[in-house]
Amino acid sequence: MLVVHSPLSTLHAPKYEVLSGALVPYFESPTRVQLILDCLLADPESRFTALSQEWTLQELEEDSFRKLISEVHGEDYLDFLRTVYSRWVGEGGNPDAVLPETFLRQDLLLEPEEASARERQAGAIELAGRFSFDLSAPVTAETYLCALASARLAVRSVELLLEDRSAKGAFALCRPPGHHAAPSLCGGYCYLSNVAIATKWYQQQASSSSESTAEGKPKVAILDIDYHHGNGTSKVFYSDPSVFYVSLHGSPDYPYFTGASTEVGAGAGVGTNLNLPLPLGTNDEEYLFALSQAMNRIKSWSPEFLFVSLGVDTFIGDPLTDFKITVDAYEKMGRLIASGGVQTVFAMEGGYCLDKIGECVRGVLAGFEA
Ligand code: SP5
Ligand code: ZN
Numbered sequence: 001m002l003v004v005h006s007p008l009s010t011l012h013a014p015k016y017e018v019l020s021g022a023l024v025p026y027f028e029s030p031t032r033v034q035l036i037l038d039c040l041l042a043d044p045e046s047r048f049t050a051l052s053q054e055w056t057l058q059e060l061e062e063d064s065f066r067k068l069i070s071e072v073h074g075e076d077y078l079d080f081l082r083t084v085y086s087r088w089v090g091e092g093g094n095p096d097a098v099l100p101e102t103f104l105r106q107d108l109l110l111e112p113e114e115a116s117a118r119e120r121q122a123g124a125i126e127l128a129g130r131f132s133f134d135l136s137a138p139v140t141a142e143t144y145l146c147a148l149a150s151a152r153l154a155v156r157s158v159e160l161l162l163e164d165r166s167a168k169g170a171f172a173l174c175r176p177p178g179h180h181a182a183p184s185l186c187g188g189y190c191y192l193s194n195v196a197i198a199t200k201w202y203q204q205q206a207s208s209s210s211e212s213t214a215e216g217k218p219k220v221a222i223l224d225i226d227y228h229h230g231n232g233t234s235k236v237f238y239s240d241p242s243v244f245y246v247s248l249h250g251s252p253d254y255p256y257f258t259g260a261s262t263e264v265g266a267g268a269g270v271g272t273n274l275n276l277p278l279p280l281g282t283n284d285e286e287y288l289f290a291l292s293q294a295m296n297r298i299k300s301w302s303p304e305f306l307f308v309s310l311g312v313d314t315f316i317g318d319p320l321t322d323f324k325i326t327v328d329a330y331e332k333m334g335r336l337i338a339s340g341g342v343q344t345v346f347a348m349e350g351g352y353c354l355d356k357i358g359e360c361v362r363g364v365l366a367g368f369e370a
Contacts, residue, residue: 002160315356
């Protein structure tokens with residue numbers, strides 16, 4: 001299997017985040033990428049081939065890619081990611097990173113927002129409060145470039161699979177992760193919705209040759225097996241009948257306000273969002289049973305392409321989460337995912353147990369290839 005990665009992925013390196021009432025070192029560290037890559041390339045059966053991708057900022061900002069990203073994210077949000085750091089430093093802010101102090105909430109306002117916003121120049125910290133939903137997505141000098149490269153890795157992985165229809169799957173070693181990023185919000189270590197952007201790209205490429213369509217668009221499924229609900233990805237496709245989003249996640253847990261089983265989609269997209277919340281303490285057997293149910297639902301929907309939001313923060317030793325999934329279960333997950341029988345792009349999401357993150361990822365991908 002091709003492992004599509006980039007040296008740009010380690011550039012974004014915030015020092016801190018605020019979690020559980022404390023300032024703590026940033027869990028989503030650049031080291032994660034190297035640990036995963038090293039483990040895959042040390043595979044005793046040599047099942048993985050690394051493909052390193054390098055882009056200049058200019059290439060990542062070319063019109064066609066910007067236009068694609070705009071299918072998912074608002075222009076004002078993209079401008080925020082591109083410019084807020086230099087604005088912040090220009091204002092004399094801490095050069096480490098921009099992090100909000102207040103969040104824009106409609107119930108905070110006394111008058112409609114427009115009226116007061118027009119009177120003042122929105123500073124960097126105000127913008128951060130407008131475009132963030134938590135204190136785990138600091139914007140550094142490198143965030144914009146790194147996030148663009150991450151999304152591009154997901155798109156490139158789709159492209160490689162379309163060039164070789166005999167390949168079953170590819171792995172996009174995305175960093176930063178993407179599934180919490182909403183159209184105009186960063187949070188949970190996520191800035192751009194990598195999988196949503198790659199899904200849009202797939203649908204554009206495949207639309208003429210598609211065998212299965214919903215309202216004229218190719219049918220794509222997204223299986224999100226990160227421990228956390230992928231609120232961002234879910235939001236992007238919530239009303240879209242052509243994309244079936246399925247998530248297994250710990251509940252109740254972060255991001256708290258989304259992920260209930262009552263979220264089934266809206267409008268024409270009713271029935272194309274499936275949440276399978278699982279209790280804290282979920283073990284291998286319980287998890288694999290839920291995953292087999294998720295795969296059955298995906299198979300009966302018969303998508304022509306599958307994305308897997310591959311978080312391995314379900315692992316028992318993960319410092320942020322509360323499942324009891326052991327290393328052995330990951331290969332079984334990969335086998336279940338392979339039963340989908342469609343070309344599959346795995347995109348890296350979370351996973352914070354540095355000792356075992358590589359083994360967990362390798363398990364899923366090896367099980368899928370088996
Ligand atoms: C991509 C991804 O996995 N983002 C996750 C961000 C989670 N951040 C909040 C973690 C909350 C930790 N709370 C500790 C409680 C233990 N149950
Ligand atoms: Zn996660």
